[in-house]
Amino acid sequence: MPGNEAWLIGEHRSTGERKYYLSNLPADTSLRLLASAIKARWVCEQAHQQLKEELGLDHFEGRSWTGLHWHALMSMMAYAFLLSRRLTAVGRKKKSHRPTITAQSASNTTGHS
Structure with a gap:
């Protein structure tokens, strides 16, 4: 401490x-x-709860520390993968809500007519 x-x-x-x-x-x-x-x-705490509820972290029934560590590692890797997919999906939604610039308005903003 x-x-x-x-x-x-x-x-x-x-x-x-x-x-x-x-x-x-x-x-x-x-x-x-x-x-x-x-x-x-x-x-x-939220990550731990999701690991238990969604990815089965609490379903390990093995008898060795190696098995427990392997199970925990696989659960965390799956969680990291799913989290990256969720964040990518959120990023795509934010990009799709941006106003699109047409060719005509883009040429006007550059100062060329």
């Missing part, structure tokens, strides 16, 4: 919900850095 101290951080949301986090970051850590570290955890 970076230090001997641990900090209990409380978050009071506008919905009235309260969340608590434990941190071992140094006492002089900025509030912005602390908040970003706490929120980064959510991304990891």
Whole structure:
């Protein structure tokens, strides 16, 4: 651990919900850095949940560490592939919503008529 101290951080949301986090970051850590570290955890939790629900990470029934590591590796590779496909599809949708420039309007914008 970076230090001997641990900090209990409380978050009071506008919905009235309260969340608590434990941190071992140094006492002089900025509030912005602390908040970003706490929120980064959510991304990891979502990825782990998707690995279990969509790709069967929790369906391993083997008896060796090697088998478990192999299963986890294959699940993570499948997750990375699917995530790249999703991001590519989102990129294509954004590009297709851009207005297209016709040949006539393109010639006018270059200053040639």
